[in-house]
Amino acid sequence: xxxxxxRTDIIDHITSHHITSHHERNANIExxxxxxxxxxIAHHFSxxxxxxxQTNLIxxxxxxxxxxxxxxxxxxxxxxxxxxxxxxxxSGISLRKLIKFWLKIFFYSVTIYALFIIFGNKDxxxxxxxxxxxxxxSGQWWFASCWFVMYMAHPYLNxxxxxxxxxxxxxxxxxxxxxxxxxxxxFFNKFQYQxxxxxxxxxLYGLAGYIRLHADNFGSxxxxxxxxxxxxxxxxxxxxxxVIGLKFHIFAKHSTFIYGMRHFTILFITxxxxxxxxxxxxxxxxxxxxxxxxxxxxxxxxxxxIRKFLWLELFKNASYSESPYLIIYSILVIILVFSVxxxxxxxxxxxxxxxx
Numbered sequence: 406x407x408x409x410x411x412r413t414d415i416i417d418h419i420t421s422h423h424i425t426s427h428h429e430r431n432a433n434i435e436x437x438x439x440x441x442x443x444x445x446i447a448h449h450f451s452x453x454x455x456x457x458x459q460t461n462l463i464x465x466x467x468x469x470x471x472x473x474x475x476x477x478x479x480x481x482x483x484x485x486x487x488x489x490x491x492x493x494x495x496s497g498i499s500l501r502k503l504i505k506f507w508l509k510i511f512f513y514s515v516t517i518y519a520l521f522i523i524f525g526n527k528d529x530x531x532x533x534x535x536x537x538x539x540x541x542x543s544g545q546w547w548f549a550s551c552w553f554v555m556y557m558a559h560p561y562l563n564x565x566x567x568x569x570x571x572x573x574x575x576x577x578x579x580x581x582x583x584x585x586x587x588x589x590x591x592f593f594n595k596f597q598y599q600x601x602x603x604x605x606x607x608x609l610y611g612l613a614g615y616i617r618l619h620a621d622n623f624g625s626x627x628x629x630x631x632x633x634x635x636x637x638x639x640x641x642x643x644x645x646x647x648v649i650g651l652k653f654h655i656f657a658k659h660s661t662f663i664y665g666m667r668h669f670t671i672l673f674i675t676x677x678x679x680x681x682x683x684x685x686x687x688x689x690x691x692x693x694x695x696x697x698x699x700x701x702x703x704x705x706x707x708x709x710x711i712r713k714f715l716w717l718e719l720f721k722n723a724s725y726s727e728s729p730y731l732i733i734y735s736i737l738v739i740i741l742v743f744s745v746x747x748x749x750x751x752x753x754x755x756x757x758x759x760x761x
Contacts, residue, residue: 432687433685435693436685439692441479441699453716457726458470460650463644466731471643471660479671484552485610486675493563493566493567494563510545510549512753514537514538545708575615585608623680625681626685698751
């Protein structure tokens with residue numbers, strides 16, 4: 406389905422099952438969604454690849470794995486911001502769409518588990534099976550679980566946010582930005598008061614809501630450039646810590662701390678990208694089609710069972726740690742994973758349509 410953003414049916418948008426001629430997606434936002442998913446896959450290539458580099462030696466491969474590591478926080482934040490941007494005008498929860506969202510998660514959780522058992526890669530366990538059939542409550546995919554709860558809460562968030570004056574809205578964003586971003590960064594995440602991912606999701610939701618309600622005419626494509634510059638600056642900070650870490654090990658050990666999803670640099674970059682992309686004018690059915698599979702791409706490639714098989718057994722990431730081909734290899738793998746998972750999800754969508 407190509408969802409109608411005017412109706413803010415974001416769950417239909419995330420779990421799209423078919424394309425209709427009378428509902429149009431904003432291809433500019435869909436393109437941003439595709440980039441976000443590619444960034445998430447890149448992050449998983451790095452973080453789940455079991456790369457082990459010496460902290461007293463700076464190599465191109467080490468820098469590259471650190472660079473693509475940033476894609477996770479960027480991608481996750483972008484997905485939540487997009488949700489907030491459209492859901493802020495939603496009138497309430499759609500039970501049909503909520504069930505549809507849950508069923509998609511359930512389908513991939515059960516199907517992948519069953520395939521691993523059938524092919525002898527996994528032994529059946531009762532306790533594990535119970536978690537598999539309850540994927541949201543058991544946290545099979547942390548992002549999906551947080552997003553599910555955020556969607557349940559969003560009508561009440563909307564009542565609060567839409568009734569705030571512009572100045573009070575700004576004060577609220579600044580207050581929680583200091584409490585949940587600046588202070589945790591200063592105190593290395595010790596000052597959080599249970600500021601978990603769900604609370605940060607709600608903050609991002611509020612920020613995107615502010616952009617939609619009070620600054621929708623603000624910005625231009627130049628904000629994409631600002632976001633890209635922000636990415637380079639963010640990575641430069643990591644490189645600086647790597648260099649300092651050659652003498653003081655503690656800096657090398659925590660060189661990528663700036664990549665945390667709640668850090669202000671990530672917030673700045675992703676907000677700029679949203680503002681920039683929302684002002685583009687792109688019409689592309691192909692982009693819309695590919696984007697409709699992004700949630701499925703996430704559910705497939707970051708499944709608990711597939712994750713280990715993908716990065717450690719199939720692609721053997723760590724074996725390329727010292728290879729001069731690591732960069733080109735990682736790019737090809739990221740594109741391949743995205744393409745194959747996209748094909749699988751589009752095929753599943755088509756089968757489900759035919760089964761109706």
